Amino acid sequence: MKPAAFDYLRPSSRREACELLHEAGDDARLIAGGQSLMAVLNMRLAQPKRLIDIAGIEDLHYIERRDDHLAVGAGVTQAELLEYPGLAEAVPLLAQAMPWIGHWQTRNRGTVCGSIAHADPSAELPLCLATLGGQVVLENRRGKSRRVMAEDFFQGVLTTDRRQDELITEVRFPLARPGAEYRFREVAMRHGDFAIVALAAVIDSNRVTLGVGGVADRPVSRELARHADPSEALNALAWSLGAEDDAHATAAYRRQLIRELGRELIAGGPSDEENAHARQG
Amino acid sequence: MHARADQRIRVTLTLNGRERSGYAEPRTQLCDFLRHELGATGTHVGCEHGVCGACTVRVDGRASRSCLMLAVQAEGRRLDTVESLAGEEGLSDLQQAFRRHHALQCGFCTAGILMSCEEFLDRVADPSEAQVRDMLSGHLCRCTGYTGMVQAVLDVARTRREATVPDSQQENNDV
Structure with a gap:
């Protein structure tokens, strides 16, 4: 289908973008890469009166490695972050999880911050941000910025803490901690489809942080003890997320995936690459 | 604006x-x-x-x-x-490879697939079959299937690599 009609606005600064958002009230949507929003517009699931394109704002296009985090500006595409030299060493979880986002062709335009802003509960980037305890940086029309922890930012299906006149300017992924291991697994109907269950883990010597995507209404991250048998904790986690049946999988299957893949992930099962070869072989 | x-x-x-x-x-x-x-x-x-x-x-x-x-x-x-893609000399090497490997029948999806393959080949000179399949996963073909496309892309990658004389060989030739 074709999108319903809208006014198209291309601000050249953050401040102007926020002013436009404020003026438009609930009738405006922001677009960057558009790899989620354009599909929604084409299917007329959303019919905003104004579309505000932030692609013309120059100073949002940066990736910066700082003391304790990797900062990604709102203009950066997923492909650009994947190609960032040293990503696997700086934020190994991203290097593992990002090849699962959509396809080569959508990662070429889709932005990192756009995926965070869209807040699809099955999306990989929100899951990574939540599991690592990252932050979202927002700026309003007065030029005031605030930082929100991922766990407070994601509030439900496609729902976030962003206020109506705010622009996400940056997301911050904590850098890898020495000695910690990072692992990611996903089950989808096909590679590139929405995750039925996606799991991300940070494994330290005495604890495991396990993030789950695709099950609850937002990515959920929990801490488990490292040495104990994780079966019971995984079962409790699986039941706590309110899994539901849908066209792709039953709630029971989702819980089973959390238990089985969770156990494998914590134990250090086959890597994604090995899985990819097995799948394609 | x-x-x-x-x-x-x-x-x-x-x-x-x-x-x-x-x-x-x-x-x-x-x-x-x-x-x-x-x-x-x-x-x-x-x-x-x-x-x-x-x-x-x-x-x-x-x-x-x-x-x-x-x-x-x-x-x-x-x-x-x-x-x-096609120049005055006719089909490009990638288009010819698609033809040779029977990588299309109705051709509806082919126009898009060729453009992905071109970017992929520009970026990945020596791809594995898994990488080619991952790139092609962003496309749906409902009549031919992907085996011919995978072969065509691997074939072109090989031919293009062979056409590029490695630096070391070039130095030897100079001597």
Whole structure:
């Protein structure tokens, strides 16, 4: 289908973008890469009166490695972050999880911050941000910025803490901690489809942080003890997320995936690459 | 830039090496602009929500779905479509390989697939079969299947590598 009609606005600064958002009230949507929003517009699931394109704002296009985090500006595409030299060493979880986002062709335009802003509960980037305890940086029309922890930012299906006149300017992924291991697994109907269950883990010597995507209404991250048998904790986690049946999988299957893949992930099962070869072989 | 919903905006871009202009409403998808306004009908439109990949074109070199982009967002950019591939000497090496390996039947999806493959081959000189399949996973082909395409891409990658004389050999030749 074709999108319903809208006014198209291309601000050249953050401040102007926020002013436009404020003026438009609930009738405006922001677009960057558009790899989620354009599909929604084409299917007329959303019919905003104004579309505000932030692609013309120059100073949002940066990736910066700082003391304790990797900062990604709102203009950066997923492909650009994947190609960032040293990503696997700086934020190994991203290097593992990002090849699962959509396809080569959508990662070429889709932005990192756009995926965070869209807040699809099955999306990989929100899951990574939540599991690592990252932050979202927002700026309003007065030029005031605030930082929100991922766990407070994601509030439900496609729902976030962003206020109506705010622009996400940056997301911050904590850098890898020495000695910690990072692992990611996903089950989808096909590679590139929405995750039925996606799991991300940070494994330290005495604890495991396990993030789950695709099950609850937002990515959920929990801490488990490292040495104990994780079966019971995984079962409790699986039941706590309110899994539901849908066209792709039953709630029971989702819980089973959390238990089985969770156990494998914590134990250090086959890597994604090995899985990819097995799948394609 | 502020454009009203019913306004027709002039959009200028470089299409297959030539500067082209046309008019688009804010809501006009890039694929429709290419086909209806510029007459470049080589790009096909399939699902219109970014799943099938038939409408894939290269935007500043990057393979992208032209149904998930507005014409107004392509202002000033370099667009390459399937029409850019064949030259005066006939089909490109990739197109010939598709033919040789029976990588198409009806051809509806092929225009987009070729543009993805071209970007992929530019970036990955020595791809594995798994990498080729991962790239092709962004496209749906409902009549031919992917085996021929995988073979065609691997074949072209090999031929292009062989055509590029490695630096070390070049030095030897000089001596």
